[in-house]
Amino acid sequence: MNKIFLMVAVMFFAVVSIAQAQKFEGLAETPPMGWNSWNKFACDVNENLIKETADAMVSTGMKDDGYTYIVIDDCWHGERDSLGFIHANKERFPSGMKALVDYVHSKGLKFGIYSDAGWQTCGGKPGSRGREYQDAQTYASWGVDYLKYDWCNTEDLSAKGAYLTMRDALFEAGRPIVFSMCEWGTYNPWEWGEPIAHLWRTTGDIYSCFDCEYDHGDWSSWGVLQILDMQEGLRKYAGPGHWNDPDMMEVGNGMSTNEDQAHFSMWAMLAAPLIAGNDLRNMSDETKSILTNRDVIAVNQDPLGIQGFKYQMKDSVSVWFKPLKDNQWAVCFLNRSREEKKAEFDWEHEKVIDEINHLSPGFSKNEYSLINLWNKKDKTSTKNKLKANLKGHSVLMYRLEKKR
Structure with missing residues (x-):
């Protein structure tokens, strides 16, 4: 009986151990x-x-x-x-x-x-x-x-x-x-x-x-x-x-x-x-x-951990958005072409929505400062329509900080 009990106990704890295994x-x-x-x-x-x-x-x-x-x-x-x-x-x-x-x-x-x-x-x-x-x-x-x-x-x-x-x-x-x-x-x-x-x-x-x-x-x-x-x-x-x-x-x-x-x-x-x-x-x-x-x-490394999404594509330029903490956003304009392309974006008329996380910058109501993450001298806001020339296979990347 003791041997049988021991075998059952070992099997039980083995099953429990497997069931509790996780990453x-x-x-x-x-x-x-x-x-x-x-x-x-x-x-x-x-x-x-x-x-x-x-x-x-x-x-x-x-x-x-x-x-x-x-x-x-x-x-x-x-x-x-x-x-x-x-x-x-x-x-x-x-x-x-x-x-x-x-x-x-x-x-x-x-x-x-x-x-x-x-x-x-x-x-x-x-x-x-x-x-x-x-x-x-x-x-x-x-x-x-x-x-x-x-x-x-x-x-x-x-x-x-x-x-x-x-x-x-x-x-x-x-x-x-x-x-x-x-x-x-x-x-x-x-x-x-x-x-x-x-x-x-x-x-x-x-x-x-x-x-x-x-x-x-x-x-x-x-x-x-x-x-x-x-x-x-x-x-x-x-x-x-x-x-x-x-x-x-x-x-x-x-x-x-x-x-x-x-x-x-x-x-x-x-x-x-x-x-x-x-x-x-x-x-x-x-x-x-x-x-x-x-x-x-x-x-x-933003702690929200939200993966960005492609919002639009125009003439080989794709526009990507990523929600960040504290009601901030990142935006990246990617020129997929080898040729120089124009990037234009009229913030106040674009309805950007992260449908999975139910988030939106609400550009028609909110103004954001644009901080260029590669060219620190480039400073503007979403009140101004964005117009830029993008070299082939290059990006224009901003962090958007909401103005109070």
Whole structure:
């Protein structure tokens, strides 16, 4: 009888434990900010790169501007030991992953790591399929703060089920870890991701171009405009602790300064995670000034956590609005064309309404000061009709402050 009672008790507590499993709350209340190794370095990663990047995040002032996570992407993996526990590649990470995490923490930053729901990662390294609880325990023991979880080599798996398993494994491991689902939007993760993850990819991989498709044969990478268009209809699913992720940024990876500004501005309007993907150790002054524009970052990090929306499109110029705290708004005019275009907007005659959140600036009744977030000398108000020339692939971005 005692053995039977013990078995029943164990089963009962196991069921209760599973039922109570959840994602960690109170994390990613604003879109995560940080850096990821993949866009610039792909599989060419090692501990010196990660240490130097952490150093650069501090020395460039990015840490002071809100960038928090140093995330190592694919190809850090070594082999699993005889018990199945994963270890870092000994040649690339001779000090071990725990020592590297400690180094990043010593800089006042947080550490992110990468794995995959399949047998292998996209780079052919050991995935977490069948080892979810082991890997979660390992990451927790190392002090990891963020997990990017990919979707390669996942034959016959249910996306929701696979990500739910890793969510539960992270929760059981006991260390609060931001969970980033990277299943490329294939199975509409925005519809089921909120109780599972803190952010989810909405598209395939980004590519360092403003308007293009890079065909890999059986899949494609996408330019900034293509990924922007793929966000249509998704804003209702985003908010504090659960964000749409249009992929990491390509600022500083070869586009023009205008294009980098537009890219950064639109990711801010989308309330997207601001995860830099360039070489922080060797940034131009222009790249640094874009990534550390505190006014644009503040739009992204606004505590309301409302994703912006496209209001109109005229002659290749789209107009986007984003509600902010204290009855403020952000507005961004985006020239999608390579050619210079005119932007015109008669505030008092435009009825801008955020239908999801039931908010409106009410331009016919209220006057707003316009604060240009890229050109601080440009000051006007909504009493004046806006007229401006926009260079190709550029933006005009304002914060609107209501006048009393």
